[in-house]
Amino acid sequence: MMSHPTDDGLVADLFPPASNDDATDRRVRLAERAAAEGLLDVAYRTIDSPVGPLLLAVTDAGLVRVAFEREGHDTVLGELADAVSPRVLQSGRRTDDVARQLHEYFDGRRRMFDVAVDLRLISGFRRTVVSHLADIAYGTTASYAMLATLAGNPAAVRAAASACSHNPIPVVIPCHRVIRSDGSVGQYLGGTDAKVALLALESAA
């Protein structure tokens, strides 16, 4: 009669434990193959920056999300899986261009971003407001009231402020350049310190 093992230890000599050597290479090749086969819907990476680690997420249409660490990068990836597609993979290649431009920006060597953006995460008036943020030039600021006017509805100051706080692509779309009418910096998704740091960077360059 055969013995029936009940303990994994009995087969440890046959099957050594799992190892994960070369895991990075394997995953890089997987992401490249997925992209080539049209299966990479959301490519992401994180970069270091003076305002902390930033998550960058890119779709076929362009940059869809920039997220600060305090938002919780895992949470943001989960939201992207729901809102865009669960086919989410880390990919250097698809995010290289925006990462390079952000590094140049943080070094003070870039004033405008030249990347396609995908605004699918917002709609309606918010989207209108966010698309007008790029009208505010590097190194300058505007009030929420001015932004509301730019977006075509001067009375919608609160809605304009709300749109800024829901900007899915901060830094690249410069919601940090919108401040309160009294000159105080106001709220920011990345925290007030990050907003102050970005404004200081732009006024120094």
Place this chain on the structure above:
Amino acid sequence: MLMGMQPFDEVVTEHGPMVLRVCRALLGPTDADDAWSDTFIAALRAYPELRPDSNVRGWLATIAHRKAIDILRRAQRSPTPLHPLPEVAAQPSAGAVLDDGLRVALDRLPAKQQRAVTYRYLADLAYADVAELLECSEAAARRSASDGIANLRSQMKPTSREEF
């Protein structure tokens, strides 16, 4: 907010080592890497349609086993092996690369025993999950796995360097 699916990247992080282990049970390191990649590409393709209550680990173990068998059969059909076996058997301590003799022995197992051993001992699935994948009772799954192990041991005995 509706709780949706896990980003696929997390699935790769969580189950990547298990899939590699299953692939390496039947294939040498290079072919196992190809099978690993085949497994996750196939999984990625089907992932958006996967039912939210699915057993992702069991699902991946099944795909991995199937992809490894595909590569193994292709290699066995081709006149020259895709990747010749190394002359010196890899040492298990070098990272879950199975002894060539063990891979051959595993390949020789009856299909159900092979799957039971793979799912239970390489994919670390519970017997309840193994039974579901094999579409048999839990007791039958246990029997197949233990018969498979006994079968492996008897195949390995003549060439073993020391007593198991």
